[in-house]
Amino acid sequence: ETGVTQSPTHLIKTRGQQVTLRCSSQSGHNTVSWYQQALGQGPQFIFQYYREEENGRGNFPPRFSGLQFPNYSSELNVNALELDDSALYLCASSLDRGASGYTFGSGTRLTVV
């Protein structure tokens, strides 16, 4: 059974650019959630995808968007990057919208300069 894998592990982007982060969910999981963890803080919920549709969203602007594919892998896209978008982005997979717990990936460290 494979865990949650995220790519890339590190990324540096310039303010105003766009970025795509990728996540492969744990085998058998149909739900993917994305979290943003700023330095020194706890993770903040961005949104969740269940069976290829957005299923819930936290307090993040529309320039944060995502996709889930038929194999349940997912992408997080951020447009018009701002300096404050610098953070660790964590993907968590689960079964049935999180009813049975979450498995987290190791994250993508995004630095916006």
Place this chain on the structure above:
Amino acid sequence: GEDVEQSLFLSVREGDSSVINCTYTDSSSTYLYWYKQEPGAGLQLLTYIFSNMDMKQDQRLTVLLNKKDKHLSLRIADTQTGDSAIYFCAESAISSGSARQLTFGSGTQLTVLP
């Protein structure tokens, strides 16, 4: 809205017990979790407790839940240097749509001294 609070730092001697405390506000939470994060790594699930339980024990870990006071604690027995990490308390509740999201505290940095 939901809010989860934790003390920021805790130092203990190797071999002693560590107790990390957390308070939460959402009474509709069904599960409460403890995660561990080591430097540069993602989150590792340590244990969780269902909201209708008072206590759960899992090897060196003991979770106590006081639902009336919305207080959760994690006790680590015989703390080792490998336990040094940041520990996050999280509550699970239904958010917008039907997503069950986690709301995390800011984390407690546990330092184990030799």
